[in-house]
Amino acid sequence: MEYRTENLGKSYGEKQIFCHLNLCLKEGGVYCLMAPSGMGKTTLFRILMGLERADEGRLIGFEKVRFAPVFQEDRLCMGLGAVKNVRLVRPELSEETARRELLQLLPADSLNQPVSEYSGGMRRRVALMRALLSAGNFLLFDEPFEGLDEKTREAAIRVVEQKRQGRTLLFASHYPEEARALDARIIDFLSAIPERQDQSSG
């Protein structure tokens, strides 16, 4: 099984975000998408998830995909604690299991505090755990380790390795060492778009 994008193109009005974008991802693979900011990674992710339509091209093989995203923003329900935020996307997960899993990345006394009282790094970890514990079969992370210090970043990477459970993972990052740590194949966003390459070299 493969997931492919074929000549994908998107522009907002006059401003072209990307065009002729061709990606090929193997089911169960780990991929790290690397590109400077503002190249349209987030837009690509939105198109993959069906939150936005591409102007050109098509998606192949995504019919049965259930995405488990970590958005660029944390997008948590601020009035709820970590456990309830996780169980919102995975109600069949018992409270105990959710709690046990969350304890890998979060202090015990925080779990039933509203997320609004968490630090930025803690929120990021909840967003990450939510994706990993969800029923999705395609993990799509937009700079998932942003805002984490070195120690929690390592812990988060270990949890991703352990909870990925054979699912496809595509994540955006600026740091090659994150790709190495997760043994990810690096996709250079620029080389996936021939025209961009022409522009930048010319």
Add this chain to the structure above:
Amino acid sequence: MESRRVRLVKKAAILLFWLVLWQGASLWVGRPIFLVGPWETLAAILRLSGTGAFWHAVLSSLARIGFGFAMAFCGGLFCGSLAYFWPFFGEILSPVVTLMKTIPVASFVILALIWAGADNLSLIISFLVVFPIIYLNTAAGLQSADRQLLEMSRVYRVKCLDRILHIYRPALAPYLVSACQVALGMSWKSGIAAEVIGTPEYSIGENLYMAKVFFTTDELFAWTAVIIALSFLFEKAVLLLLKAAARERP
């Protein structure tokens, strides 16, 4: 704690200052028909509250205005939600709501008096005044729901009920609280005004009207104080309920 006590003492002192001023003014005027003092008002309240007719009037006015408010709250919440999820319905309803907002209460009172008679007048008026406020604020509150969270819930296929409880409800709550703070006071003021015009039997408005007819200014003041107290308690109770319904358990 200390500063809180100081604030309380300050508030009490200010209240006392105005009460003394009021008493002084009534003594200076010297004619209770024009201005009764706080003592006479209190005496009139105590005298009135000993009678069955007082409680009958209080309860039936409270029931009418309260029921009108409750119906308008539920109706406004329902129609406002419908208008948010189905904008065409909102467009259909929009001229009606605009009319309800702009028609003077007095015109409504006369119309309702002709159509429905005096008995349920304050119920209808309370409904008509409250409905557009709740309706518009419901639509605006739902509109303010976090787009990003809604996208998240779509991708994760969060259950409909959970979306309502944890994304729409927190967005709606502050809008409904401020809408109720406005609507509660207005429902009492316009409801009682309607009763004064329609003078239905056993109502606060009828008693106000009688106080005017017989120049019993102390009873006018007493009923006014009762209305203020009822309106205050009603507001506190509704807001307490509303806040309990909006509270999220983390």
